[in-house]
Amino acid sequence: DAKTTQPTSMDCAEGRAANLPCNHSTISGNEYVYWYRQIHSQGPQYIIHGLKNNETNEMASLIITEDRKSSTLILPHATLRDTAVYYCIVRVGSGSARQLTFGSGTQLTVLP
Amino acid sequence: DAGVTQSPTHLIKTRGQHVTLRCSPISGHKSVSWYQQVLGQGPQFIFQYYEKEERGRGNFPDRFSARQFPNYSSELNVNALLLGDSALYLCASSLDPSGSRTGELFFGEGSRLTVL
Numbered sequence: 001d002a003k004t005t006q007p008t009s010m011d012c013a014e015g016r017a018a019n020l021p022c023n024h025s026t027i028s029g030n031e032y033v034y035w036y037r038q039i040h041s042q043g044p045q046y047i048i049h050g051l052k053n054n055e056t057n058e059m060a061s062l063i064i065t066e067d068r069k070s071s072t073l074i075l076p077h078a079t080l081r082d083t084a085v086y087y088c089i090v091r092v093g094s095g096s097a098r099q100l101t102f103g104s105g106t107q108l109t110v111l112p
Numbered sequence: 113d114a115g116v117t118q119s120p121t122h123l124i125k126t127r128g129q130h131v132t133l134r135c136s137p138i139s140g141h142k143s144v145s146w147y148q149q150v151l152g153q154g155p156q157f158i159f160q161y162y163e164k165e166e167r168g169r170g171n172f173p174d175r176f177s178a179r180q181f182p183n184y185s186s187e188l189n190v191n192a193l194l195l196g197d198s199a200l201y202l203c204a205s206s207l208d209p210s211g212s213r214t215g216e217l218f219f220g221e222g223s224r225l226t227v228l
């Protein structure tokens with residue numbers, strides 16, 4: 001699986017959009033970009049995933065660059081409950097039995 | 113609906129002892145994976161089981177073993193505990209090895225093991 005690079009930490013004001021970047025310059029054509037988050041003392045939680053196109057769900061939006069070498073997770077209106085470690089993971093998608101390879105993630109702190 | 117449940121939530125062992133951690137997947141999920149999370153790091157893959165068969169193994173010593181039962185629940189066993197085995201052990205389930213939504217795993221709250 002391709003390696004990802006994320007900033008160690010970020011702050012965001014409550015109510016503002018949180019934009020979390022991720023670099024994955026060695027991504028292959030059949031690898032998806034996944035985002036999970038882990039709130040303190042809880043298990044990781046799936047947020048969103050995508051292959052090429054931008055994706056949006058009830059939690060977040062995922063913007064993938066045209067060359068697929070980087071992506072941005074957007075939380076449109078961050079709340080205090082969004083404070084967590086956010087993991088960007090690249091892996092082969094559908095039909096694969098391969099595991100998730102977590103890096104160190106980005107600690108997002110939403111400030112009141 | 114109940115999520116992934118793990119037991120015990122916390123436990124303390126001493127070096128050299130053995131530990132068994134248990135996981136019940138979401139109803140209908142047939143695949144269970146185990147991850148180890150050391151403080152300050154992301155989770156690291158240990159095992160994946162599907163239909164009672166091992167489908168994947170991470171870079172962990174043979175002291176770590178696991179199994180899956182006919183009801184799809186799973187146990188993680190660690191023998192001859194070392195101080196470095198102190199970690200949060202996470203169980204994740206999915207419908208099948210590829211995940212319910214192209215790789216989505218559902219994680220439990222974890223079992224926090226402290227080895228003294």
